[in-house]
Amino acid sequence: MSYPQMVMYDEEFKQINAVIEKLLREANAKVIFLVDKNGQLISGVGETERFDTTSLASLTAGNIAATGGLAKLIGEKEFSILFHEGEKDNLHISIVGGRVILVVLFDSRSSLGLVRLRVKKASEELTVIFDRLMKKAEEKEKSSDTEFPFAEITDDDIDNLFS
Amino acid sequence: MSFINYASREINCKIVYYGPGLCGKTTNLQFVYQKTAPEAKGKMISLATETERTLFFDFLPLALGEIRGFKTRFHLYTVPGQVFYDASRKLILKGVDGVVFVADSQEERMDANIESLENLRFNLQEQGYDLDKIPYVVQYNKRDLPNIVTLEELRRELNPTNVPEFEACATTGEGVFETLKSVAKLILIDLKKGR
Ligand SMILES: Nc1nc2c(ncn2[C@@H]2O[C@H](COP(=O)(O)OP(=O)(O)OP(=O)(O)O)[C@@H](O)[C@H]2O)c(=O)[nH]1
Numbered sequence: 219m220s221y222p223q224m225v226m227y228d229e230e231f232k233q234i235n236a237v238i239e240k241l242l243r244e245a246n247a248k249v250i251f252l253v254d255k256n257g258q259l260i261s262g263v264g265e266t267e268r269f270d271t272t273s274l275a276s277l278t279a280g281n282i283a284a285t286g287g288l289a290k291l292i293g294e295k296e297f298s299i300l301f302h303e304g305e306k307d308n309l310h311i312s313i314v315g316g317r318v319i320l321v322v323l324f325d326s327r328s329s330l331g332l333v334r335l336r337v338k339k340a341s342e343e344l345t346v347i348f349d350r351l352m353k354k355a356e357e358k359e360k361s362s363d364t365e366f367p368f369a370e371i372t373d374d375d376i377d378n379l380f381s
Numbered sequence: 382m383s384f385i386n387y388a389s390r391e392i393n394c395k396i397v398y399y400g401p402g403l404c405g406k407t408t409n410l411q412f413v414y415q416k417t418a419p420e421a422k423g424k425m426i427s428l429a430t431e432t433e434r435t436l437f438f439d440f441l442p443l444a445l446g447e448i449r450g451f452k453t454r455f456h457l458y459t460v461p462g463q464v465f466y467d468a469s470r471k472l473i474l475k476g477v478d479g480v481v482f483v484a485d486s487q488e489e490r491m492d493a494n495i496e497s498l499e500n501l502r503f504n505l506q507e508q509g510y511d512l513d514k515i516p517y518v519v520q521y522n523k524r525d526l527p528n529i530v531t532l533e534e535l536r537r538e539l540n541p542t543n544v545p546e547f548e549a550c551a552t553t554g555e556g557v558f559e560t561l562k563s564v565a566k567l568i569l570i571d572l573k574k575g576r
């Protein structure tokens with residue numbers, strides 16, 4: 219298949235969380251999520267337990283996909299930033315490094331200007347980490363270094379999932 | 382494409398239910414939702430029109446259990462079957478790991494089935510996938526209705542490559558879990574190969 223496997227390792231996971239935790243503080247945000255463009259949650263910090271994070275990830279990805287489709291129709295590559303303004307809470311959604319979605323939820327204790335500024339800096343840091351992650355994944359795949367958990371999977375393992 | 386998280390020891394796979402309008406894709410997900418234990422499922426999201434036709438997608442996350450210490454999650458999506466929602470269908474196919482084609486067994490829907498299957502193959506190709514190479518199963522739905530096409534004919538028209546196939550009645554749930562289980566299994570076997 220032409221698509222690289224999306225993976226996450228401990229080391230990069232910690233680095234990514236450090237960046238978004240810093241962003242949470244510096245942007246005075248309530249919650250921050252990182253979502254894969256396919257709708258899978260990568261990580262979240264802040265008041266995550268107040269939200270249905272799985273649904274949030276899926277709808278965010280759908281939202282980005284739909285606006286990306288709109289962008290193409292009018293001859294743009296994509297809209298790299300979306301902003302949704304609510305009565306109390308606002309969503310700032312941006313694309314990081316072409317493949318990951320960064321979602322920042324904030325209220326009147328912060329401002330769009332501040333969030334934009336901090337997101338820009340954090341995006342650069344995240345892009346570096348994700349680039350490294352992709353390279354690492356490719357190398358591991360090539361070296362067929364099988365700490366891969368499913369290499370030894372049996373029919374019974376699969377059947378047990380559905381019992 | 383599946384997402385393997387070694388840090389949180391999770392693996393996520395995306396399954397898309399495809400097929401013509403009103404063939405029963407949303408009903409499949411609703412049945413799975415009803416019959417799954419609360420701790421194993423998340424909220425089902427349906428982005429639908431006022432007449433309950435799928436507008437963008439349905440989404441149902443399932444966390445079925447662990448394999449080799451990895452939490453295994455399946456994200457089930459349906460596409461909108463109505464012909465004019467093609468742009469949305471393409472978006473939902475992005476990153477797909479496995480496809481269920483739901484056919485409507487009624488005679489008068491045969492043309493719609495064939496058209497939808499061609500549309501599936503074409504839209505996958507556009508994303509760089511080959512329907513003959515990805516985990517893929519076929520479900521013949523609405524077997525409870527009187528005016529249905531024979532199994533032989535459905536097979537001939539819709540399953541020439543002989544992928545796993547299931548007769549179903551999504552409203553009563555017959556064949557629904559068999560279908561899901563089969564595609565999930567193909568996905569995990571595919572993962573095992575390590576691509
Ligand atoms: N008799 C019968 N009716 C069914 C069966 N499966 C679904 N239906 C009915 O068919 C209608 C359409 O089902 P949906 O699940 O909404 O169809 P869909 O494929 O999601 O349609 P779109 O969202 O427009 O693509 C509903 O009224 C269902 O109750 C079945 O096996 N037998």
Ligand SMILES: [Mg+2]
Pocket residue numbers: 406407408434435459460461462
């Ligand atoms: Mg539907």
